[in-house]
Amino acid sequence: MDHLTPARPQPASHDREIESLAEFDEVVADRGTLAHHRVQAVDLTGRTRALKTLDTSDAVFLGCAMEPAAEVAVRAAGALVFPPVPGLPFDPYRARVHSPEELFASLEDGYEATPDARAYAWFQRTKADGDIFASMLRAVHDDAVSDAVDELLVDARVVGVMGGHAMARGTEEYAGAARLGRVLARSGFTVATGGGPGAMEAANLGAYLAPYQDSVLGEALLPLAKAPSFTPSVTEWARAAFEVRARWPEGGASVGIPTWFYGHEPPNAFATHIAKYFANATREDGLLARSNAGVIFLPGAAGTVQEVFDNATPNYYGSRGEPTPMVLVDRAHWTERLPAWPLLRALAEGRAMESRIALVDRIEDAPKALKRLAG
Incomplete structure (x- = not known):
């Protein structure tokens, strides 16, 4: 699928x-x-x-x-x-984006044994030692991943779904984000997320289960809720996801773009294509730039706030052409708890992006708002 x-x-x-x-x-x-x-x-x-x-x-x-x-x-x-570089837990010259199976290989021996965890450990050892060879390998890897994801997304209509990693499985918020991913995938969009846990995983899960009948999502949420968070055990959290994938193996495609910069956050197994970076700045800009059909912002903390304004800046200046839609979900969150909406609206006033931003109360309203903003 x-x-x-x-x-x-x-x-x-x-x-x-x-x-x-x-x-x-x-x-x-x-x-x-x-x-x-x-x-x-x-x-x-x-x-x-x-x-x-x-x-x-x-x-x-x-x-x-x-x-x-x-x-x-x-x-x-x-x-x-x-030539190939021996002893690395990653291929700096890779020609394809990562897959969940690749990053979580050896999960049966615990998350620490996986290529994902070993790549993070290598990054931790080398990121501050000033070794130009290690920094070159990271840069080459990230450039190869960018080339691979560009090839993957040729002609795709990509909608980014941003949100916090703290959103736990088993909550209504998680289920709502999964339904959002399902609606977007069924509407012909490619769902792209930050590739991590929480809201990101939920949106990728919804896209993964989009080919199945509606009741399957409810069935899948039950076993996932037994491992609600990647803390304290990434191993159990990831195993629960692969059990769901094994039960429903013909999932729909979506993209996750995570980073080893936040090594405590593992990638999620429901993004069928994972473009994982060492450099978070490259990852953030690439994720938002490739969301050519708009971005939906679910409630989140500092990282999601950063993404709101990282996306607003090119829309403000028109540096990527016509502004793309931005939909913020949860009025109380974005006007009271973290009041990004008033600032975003003030920035947009009188500019082309003014007609491309929206604030909605419920996650169910986001797809309709996205369609309206797209004209």
Whole structure:
């Protein structure tokens, strides 16, 4: 049921990208040359003969495993080779976004054994030691993820759903956020969230269960409520999600864009495509910039407030073109507890974005408001 499939980008320069062994074989058969191509994270240990005989001038191999003889040959022919980096819990040259199965591999041994937890541990060890090699690896990884998510979302109508990580499973608020994700997915939108727990997970859950009949969501919420939060045990929290996925395996697609910067927050397993970053600023801007059909802001704390105004700034200045819709949910939250709405409304007055913002009382009103603002 995954309607998000990475599309081959259209610009001519990207036609030279090779991101799988099947694409490599196709290019070799059709073009008979690898000159000027970029080969990304492909295991080429079985293609030594081709690499030794084909023209590889001005080609670039990013994180591609190959036999020593093949590497010598392509370098001699004028290619640049950035070999795989051993010992890392992540691939800095990855050609695809992450999957929940990839990030939570080895969950049966506890969350600490998973690639997600090990990548965070590596980040903690290296983020402040001033090692330029480690910072370069983080930057290369994040740029590769950005390229992958751009390819994934070609022609998609993306609605961002923002909200706090503290929203617990088993609450009406969580169920409401899940229903919102379901409505958006059924309306043809790609749901994108910050990829973490709470409101983010709920929206991804709703999109995941969108292909099923309505009653399935209620059934899925029951086992999830037995592990209401990722604290104190990420392991139990994640296992409950995978149990739901195992019961309903044909889920709908959505996107999560989390960060290892907030390492205490694990990614959720209901975002079928996960673009996880080391740099939170890159992640935040990318998430909002890709929400081309608008953003719905559920109640949240400092992180969600930051996202409101991170999104308002390009709408205010028109730096991304026409302003995109912004819907804030829960009047009391956004006018009394954290009064972001009055400031947002004051900023918007007299500008193009004024007709693209709305405040609604109930989460059920958000899709209709989004449609109205989109014109």
